[in-house]
Amino acid sequence: MTSETIREQTDSPEETERFGETFAKKLHNGMTVLLFGELGAGKTTLTRGICRAFGIGIVKSPSFVMVNIYSGQGIDIYHIDLYRVPELDAETAGEIGEYIWNDDAIKIVEWAENLPDDILSGEIVSIKIKRISDNEREIIIEEN
Numbered sequence: 001m002t003s004e005t006i007r008e009q010t011d012s013p014e015e016t017e018r019f020g021e022t023f024a025k026k027l028h029n030g031m032t033v034l035l036f037g038e039l040g041a042g043k044t045t046l047t048r049g050i051c052r053a054f055g056i057g058i059v060k061s062p063s064f065v066m067v068n069i070y071s072g073q074g075i076d077i078y079h080i081d082l083y084r085v086p087e088l089d090a091e092t093a094g095e096i097g098e099y100i101w102n103d104d105a106i107k108i109v110e111w112a113e114n115l116p117d118d119i120l121s122g123e124i125v126s127i128k129i130k131r132i133s134d135n136e137r138e139i140i141i142e143e144n
């Protein structure tokens, strides 16, 4: 994937979800999607759209269990949420690493700022979601 930045404004949660669904066509096994954005920005909403593209219908916030595993059409998605773990202890970091290092799935990480840099490897896409108003969001994607 060549390096580029995509900017998109959405005006409703449904639009963010559809955007995720379309964006998912660029994703393949082994890639890691890092999601940044404040509480309620729309990270899970976007994730829902990505998952829908692979035939996965139920996407819940994994805040309490940290990782949800979904099996879609020919692909697994690991949905990781690090909201409650601003500082990963070594053991938890190792567990999260096992998911991130797995090339047989797409990995999506909410609160990616809490992921230690040394865990990252492989193809990474960073997505920032900014709240503009109650229903408007700016989505900024950096592919590298």
Ligand SMILES: Nc1ncnc2c1ncn2[C@@H]1O[C@H](COP(=O)(O)OP(=O)(O)OP(=O)(O)O)[C@@H](O)[C@H]1O
Pocket (backbone or CB within 6 Å): 010, 011, 012, 013, 014, 015, 016, 037, 038, 039, 040, 041, 042, 043, 044, 045, 046, 061, 083, 110, 134, 135, 136, 137
């Ligand atoms: N354009 C929009 N895109 C996405 N969500 C929107 C938009 N407009 C309003 N919303 C609302 O914002 C909220 C987004 O919630 P969501 O759970 O996706 O956020 P999140 O970033 O995952 O939050 P958290 O940090 O708690 O995990 C929902 O209540 C949704 O209805």
Ligand SMILES: [Mg+2]
Pocket (backbone or CB within 6 Å): 043, 044, 045, 061, 110
């Ligand atoms: Mg969320």
